[in-house]
Amino acid sequence: MDDRDLHAHLINQQGSRKSLNTPVLLIDLDAFERNVAAMAALAKASNLRLRPHAKTHKCAEIARRQVAAGAVGVCCAKLGEAEEMAAGGIASILITSPIVSPQAIARLIKLNDRIPDLQVVLDNIDNAKALAAATTGKALKILIDVDPGIRRTGVASADAAVALAQTIAALPGLNFTGVQYYCGRQQHIEAYAERRTEIIDRSDYMRGVIAALTEAGFAPGIITGGGTGTHRIDIELGLLNELQAGSYIFMDRQYNECDITGQGAPGYDTALLIDARVVSANTPGLGTIDAGFKAMATDGGPPTVLSGAPAGAAFHFMGDEHGLVLFGDASPPIGEIVTLAVPHCDPTVNLYDFYHVVRGDTLVDLWRIEGRGRSR
């Protein structure tokens, strides 16, 4: 790691976890390694290509570890993240959102020249034409994004998918390689049976889209999608041949509340933590910690208090810098460390430049989050 990177806020990077400046984003390396190995083993046993979504971690070191464990490459949500993963040595990248502006398309073509296997989704005929017009020598691999009913991205019908495949086939410079469908809304349905019912319904719809494409002469080689919440169901149903799950490496409060395995368990271990410190405690039973909106994304609600206060203690956001923890009868001493499980991992990671990687209470590494803020 470059010395220039070790700013003052990263001092005490060696030694005890307890001596770190707070708030600090931690990876519990033992739990992380178990998660990476478990998903890799499951994908292998299921004869499924694993392409973990790097929007969860935004970190080339983690992407390299996932590939070393058997992943075929990674997904990236945005072009900027893909550029960072490519710079970090990842040779196979799927960009899971459409790239539409002339500026971004020019960068996409450059990236396609730089790595062996770049793929990008699209859902629009004009966009297909713009991409084709920008290609230079090497063809660009294209997946058609199919909307499973979220109305976020993706073609809205089998007919639209076929029309788009015909357009792609007629354009020089584009190679149609498959389809993507991501059931984002279903990932966090807490009850397994309810989630399974919905995924069966959406997979039936997707089978129809694939049948229409196949009938028109565009049988998709790659059928990519799925997430941490639904991957066991996706494996059971057997429609996908490539899995995009990402959050399993860390888990977060939202996924910990889900019965992911169908056996009442999340299936993976909490590996992403925040250590914060009590900085004020002038009201009996309350402690103010140094973690607020700047330390955690708020779209997923409050974090879970794991230790340093009674486990499961209530947490209330108190603005940009602070959170209030209910300690019960006793007030905490100033400086007490409170450990939190994050509410929603992806946008929380987007607030930090580094992971502080720990085994037990020892800091063993710093991993740069190269993709942080690279949302364009």
Place this chain on the structure above:
Amino acid sequence: MDDRDLHAHLINQQGSRKSLNTPVLLIDLDAFERNVAAMAALAKASNLRLRPHAKTHKCAEIARRQVAAGAVGVCCAKLGEAEEMAAGGIASILITSPIVSPQAIARLIKLNDRIPDLQVVLDNIDNAKALAAATTGKALKILIDVDPGIRRTGVASADAAVALAQTIAALPGLNFTGVQYYCGRQQHIEAYAERRTEIIDRSDYMRGVIAALTEAGFAPGIITGGGTGTHRIDIELGLLNELQAGSYIFMDRQYNECDITGQGAPGYDTALLIDARVVSANTPGLGTIDAGFKAMATDGGPPTVLSGAPAGAAFHFMGDEHGLVLFGDASPPIGEIVTLAVPHCDPTVNLYDFYHVVRGDTLVDLWRIEGRGRSR
């Protein structure tokens, strides 16, 4: 600006605003300059020291412009932000949250040696002792933080303030210089009269604390606090002699909904914008833009659509990368630029490395957000 800083995501930094990669955080320089000048003039006319809160912008260039316009220095919420402002040439900094860990206290003492005028708040006797024990040559200026009833930080009573002042006075290395009280909860009360009633009540309480301190021989020289929401009322009441307002430079949806002036107007102009692009539009009347949880903090609710779609069009967050805009009857073309006013400026700024500074539709500068992520 160092060439190393111009990553691929910052290409097209010259020329038209419309050619920028999106999502992009913009400062409307005309509006920004009006806001900076207006608050500086008001503070001067009111014989009030202006110490704008840099937690809003986290940017040394903006801090330097505020000082050039008459500010005595800036406030910082966290030590890491203060270190960045000091590195950027700001000579007078007040840290508005307690600094408690041994590691952070060591950094604080170093910072005190580095700049002419560092001040820090505290609210705890043990913390006062720890700070005193760490000072080396130069004394550390201390303000007592008084809780106006938020229960976030601050002493909880006049008696506690006096006891703390006595402790500070008895310790070598600490100079008691004043008090801070920040009525955070009241800043966003939309109706002026209701906000005024509450601030009158809280100011009466604070007068009692100041009287108790004065009677005990600790008359505070500095009485610092206030914010964009209450500063007109603070000026009317005359209790503060230093004003910490920060958000006035940018404004955001939350403050735009407040009658800040008492005359039905926010009083400052919207100067912080996000340009995003439509990346998908397969459902009539809907457009998906490339701005979600990674582009805007969500604690303040949705952003306001200003242009590119019908003004005031509804916005729904669609996950980490995307937002859905309701366009009404027509569907937007792919690539259409949609301009948003941010919901809550401080944590939104914390997501970006640079401001793209525009006059009208021309990009005129890039300002680094040095304090982004420096929350420890």
